[in-house]
Amino acid sequence: MTPSARYAAAIAVLDVILGGEPAERALTNWARRNRYAGSKDRAAVRGHVFDVLRKKRSCAAFGAGGDGRALVLGLLRQTGIDPLSIFSGEGYAPEPLTEDELSFEEPSLSEAEAADLPDWVWPLWRDGLGDKAISAAQSQRERAKVALRVNERLGSVDSALQSLASDEIEAIEHPNVIGCLNAVSNQRRLAQGKAYQTGLVELQDASSQAAVRSWPISTGDRVLDFCAGGGGKSLALAAIFDASVTAHDSVFDRMADIPVRAARARASIKVVKSEDLDTLPLFDVVLCDAPCSGSGTWRRTPDAKWRLTEDELRDFQDRQVSILESASKFLKKGGVLIYSTCSVLQVENGETGARFLNGNPNFERIAEELIVPTSENDGFYHCVYKGIY
Ligand SMILES: C[S@@+](CC[C@H](N)C(=O)[O-])C[C@H]1O[C@@H](n2cnc3c(N)ncnc32)[C@H](O)[C@@H]1O
Numbered sequence: 001m002t003p004s005a006r007y008a009a010a011i012a013v014l015d016v017i018l019g020g021e022p023a024e025r026a027l028t029n030w031a032r033r034n035r036y037a038g039s040k041d042r043a044a045v046r047g048h049v050f051d052v053l054r055k056k057r058s059c060a061a062f063g064a065g066g067d068g069r070a071l072v073l074g075l076l077r078q079t080g081i082d083p084l085s086i087f088s089g090e091g092y093a094p095e096p097l098t099e100d101e102l103s104f105e106e107p108s109l110s111e112a113e114a115a116d117l118p119d120w121v122w123p124l125w126r127d128g129l130g131d132k133a134i135s136a137a138q139s140q141r142e143r144a145k146v147a148l149r150v151n152e153r154l155g156s157v158d159s160a161l162q163s164l165a166s167d168e169i170e171a172i173e174h175p176n177v178i179g180c181l182n183a184v185s186n187q188r189r190l191a192q193g194k195a196y197q198t199g200l201v202e203l204q205d206a207s208s209q210a211a212v213r214s215w216p217i218s219t220g221d222r223v224l225d226f227c228a229g230g231g232g233k234s235l236a237l238a239a240i241f242d243a244s245v246t247a248h249d250s251v252f253d254r255m256a257d258i259p260v261r262a263a264r265a266r267a268s269i270k271v272v273k274s275e276d277l278d279t280l281p282l283f284d285v286v287l288c289d290a291p292c293s294g295s296g297t298w299r300r301t302p303d304a305k306w307r308l309t310e311d312e313l314r315d316f317q318d319r320q321v322s323i324l325e326s327a328s329k330f331l332k333k334g335g336v337l338i339y340s341t342c343s344v345l346q347v348e349n350g351e352t353g354a355r356f357l358n359g360n361p362n363f364e365r366i367a368e369e370l371i372v373p374t375s376e377n378d379g380f381y382h383c384v385y386k387g388i389y
Contacts, residue, residue, distance in 0.1 A: 001041040004086045004093030007072055009034070009041075010048035011094060014068030023053060023303045043188070047143075051075055053302035055116050055141050061107040069094060073101060116141050120310060121345075125295070128344045132372045136344065139373045140299045146183040146190070147174065147377070148201040149209050151239045151265050155200045157181070163200055167193035174376065177206045178213065182376075199264040202239075204232055207296070207371040207380035208342075212236040214369070216336055216384065217243055221284040224248060224277075226327040231258035231269065233289050233340075238267035243285070246270045248277060282332040290320045292341035292348045296371075296379020313347055320352040321359075328360065333387055337363060340382040344370060349381040357385075364388050 001009070009030065016026040027049060031042050052059050052071045055078065060066050063074025072094070076083045089096040112122035115137035126133040148171065150160040157179060164171045164181075169189055174180035181201065183190060195201045212233060217223060219242045225234040228247035238245045247269050249255050255271050262269040272280070293313055298305040320341070328337050339356075341348050349370065357363060363385040373379035 001037060001044075002091060002093065003044075004088060005091065006041060006044045007048060007076075007086050008092055008094045009037070009045045010052070011068035011072050013045065013049050014052055014071055017049070017053070017303065018066070018068065023049065039188075048072065048075070050143070050302060051079075053306075054143075054299055056302070056306060057113045057116050057118075058109060058141075061109055061113055064101070064104070064107075073097070077104070116305075118306065118308075121295075121305075121308070124313075124345050124347060128346050128349070128370070129372060136373045136379065139375050140302075140305075142299060142375060144205075144297075144299050144378065145376060146187045147204060147206045147209075148181045148183060148190075148195075149204040149236060149239070150179045150181060150201055151199055152179055153239050153242070154198070154266060160195055160200050163195035163198075164193065167195070169193055169195075174206050176376070177210045180204075180206045180209050182206075197264070199266055202232075202235055202261070202265060204236060205297075205380075206377040207373075208232065208378075209236060210377075211340060211369070211371065211380055211382045212240055214367075215241075215285075215287075215338055215382075216366075217241045217285050220244065222246070222281070223285040223287065224283040224327070224330055225287050225289070226330070227287075227289045227291065227323065228258065228271075229254050229289070231255060231261055233287060234258060234269050235261055235265055235267060237287070238262070238269055239265060244268070244270075246272055246280065246283070248272050248274065250274060277330060280330075283330055283335060284332055285336045285338065286327050286331045287338045287340070288320075288323050288327045289340045290323050290348075290352075292316055292320070292343040293345060295343045295345050295348075296373050296381070297342045299373075300378075313345070316343075316348050317352050317355070320348060321355045324352070324356045325360065328363070328387075331387060333389070335387050337385040337387070338382060339385070340380065342378060342380055344373065344379040344381065349383070353383050353385075362387055362389050 059071040059074030062077040063070035087094045087097045112119045170185040171181040171183045223243045228249045234247045367384040371380040
């Protein structure tokens with residue numbers, strides 16, 4: 001496909017997404033209907049679609065409209081690509097620009113438009129991030145890095161870099177987070193590469209890695225990962241602390257990959273059903289990596305940024321408080337309860353914690369950190385509570 005044809009395809013997919021279809025499904029359906037598109041074409045179309053979704057508001061302002069065509073026009077204008085070179089009407093290119101489209105004046109954007117956030121989210125974002133609000137929002141307008149955690153039980157950073165290099169995957173050490181690498185070339189080879197297949201590296205964002213490393217966990221502690229999902233935190237806990245990790249999730253099937261991932265990492269992680277938790281001895285540490293809006297990771301799932309509603313955000317807080325309360329029942333007296341989200345909004349972070357502490361005065365907060373999203377890492381919040389009697 002020519003570059004113009006890829007943009008034309010992106011326009012078509014965006015129109016489907018704007019009609020209400022989730023982004024991933026719209027892209028998969030497009031690829032099924034257009035079998036001639038090779039893997040590079042699919043990756044390019046996907047890249048254009050996600051670039052637009054991350055910057056949908058500013059693209060609409062720069063493209064003077066809200067449909068796929070206007071959004072792609074707005075994207076090109078923001079990225080400095082001459083729209084005339086794409087909207088040529090030749091072959092499978094988008095139709096040439098109309099006179100209206102050609103008469104463009106640079107728009108003046110509101111703060112929320114420039115931040116590419118919904119109007120109602122912007123004040124919450126600013127309250128959560130203070131003087132970092134604008135830079136954090138800008139970071140969510142760009143593609144995320146591909147971050148890896150070196151499994152230090154299986155090898156060193158150097159051995160991981162060498163193994164990746166033998167598969168022609170170039171990686172560099174993260175500037176601030178120990179044991180974290182950023183894959184900078186041939187990222188699509190990772191999953192089949194030796195380093196990943198042998199468990200020497202695992203995909204995990206730098207902010208999650210930094211947070212896990214800071215937690216007060218000792219070798220041999222019994223840790224319950226109460227909201228384990230696919231097991232990203234369970235694997236990091238097992239690798240970093242050599243802890244005995246039990247994984248639980250209210251949706252058991254979400255943990256289906258944990259045994260395979262744990263075997264690859266040579267970690268021992270016990271996966272349990274909700275009804276079996278009561279039969280286990282109480283834990284030294286309980287982690288609640290709770291469901292949330294994902295506002296710190298919106299560059300990865302940009303359509304979620306535009307779908308979130310105020311009611312859903314309040315519902316998240318209610319669920320988070322209830323999860324903390326349920327999970328804390330499995331903690332030993334004096335144990336450590338850790339709460340984390342990949343959100344930067346106080347509604348889901350400090351406010352959730354305050355409600356939990358209000359109803360549970362037998363806990364005190366001993367540490368709290370909001371990791372601000374940057375080009376190097378996602379946003380992440382974590383808070384450590386200790387049982388005091
Ligand atoms: C943010 S995800 C967890 C991500 C995972 N810890 C990781 O690092 O890959 C939140 C998980 O919480 C689970 N969940 C939702 N409500 C829950 C509840 N009441 N009890 C336990 N888990 C719950 C969801 O099924 C989801 O898998």
